[in-house]
Amino acid sequence: MVLRDLPQLPNQIVIAPHTRQRLVAEAGRSRDTRECGGWLVGHAFERGVQVIDLVGQGLRTKRERSSMELVGRLAEEFVSQFDESIHIIGCWHTHLTEDHRPSDLDLEAWRYYFEVFGEPCRAALILTPDLGSGWVWAVPRLHAWMVRRSRRETELICEPATVVEAV
Numbered sequence: 001m002v003l004r005d006l007p008q009l010p011n012q013i014v015i016a017p018h019t020r021q022r023l024v025a026e027a028g029r030s031r032d033t034r035e036c037g038g039w040l041v042g043h044a045f046e047r048g049v050q051v052i053d054l055v056g057q058g059l060r061t062k063r064e065r066s067s068m069e070l071v072g073r074l075a076e077e078f079v080s081q082f083d084e085s086i087h088i089i090g091c092w093h094t095h096l097t098e099d100h101r102p103s104d105l106d107l108e109a110w111r112y113y114f115e116v117f118g119e120p121c122r123a124a125l126i127l128t129p130d131l132g133s134g135w136v137w138a139v140p141r142l143h144a145w146m147v148r149r150s151r152r153e154t155e156l157i158c159e160p161a162t163v164v165e166a167v
């Protein structure tokens, strides 16, 4: 997977305010100084995705200081309740530092999800703490990335995305 600093065309991750609030609340689990994360569920469109719901990580998820491992089966089970327009559209996780770039491990995981769950599974959010404040997880910073196939389909590309508030 190739990591780019700038997108060729804008990528959008649309999220409703209440879903974003839930995401922020979930990210607060990292107060125990281990990464946490989960899945994003919703619709995919030409240059982006719309997040409809979140799926938790499950109790058996392995969580460490600088990595975590998501359980895909939980997202698959959740999505199977709905019609075909609802997909696993990506995942989110926290970093404990202000480093908002995906690690090599992150890129490898995202490539795997993209291949296993299909092209709708392309959004990736990284939440980082606000280390300048006393309540570092009260208002975490949200960083968005998106995976796509290169035009020649020879490789996968990961680029920054923009988070857009749904109305």
Ligand SMILES: [Zn+2]
Pocket (backbone or CB within 6 Å): 093, 094, 095, 102, 103, 106, 126
């Ligand atoms: Zn990471």
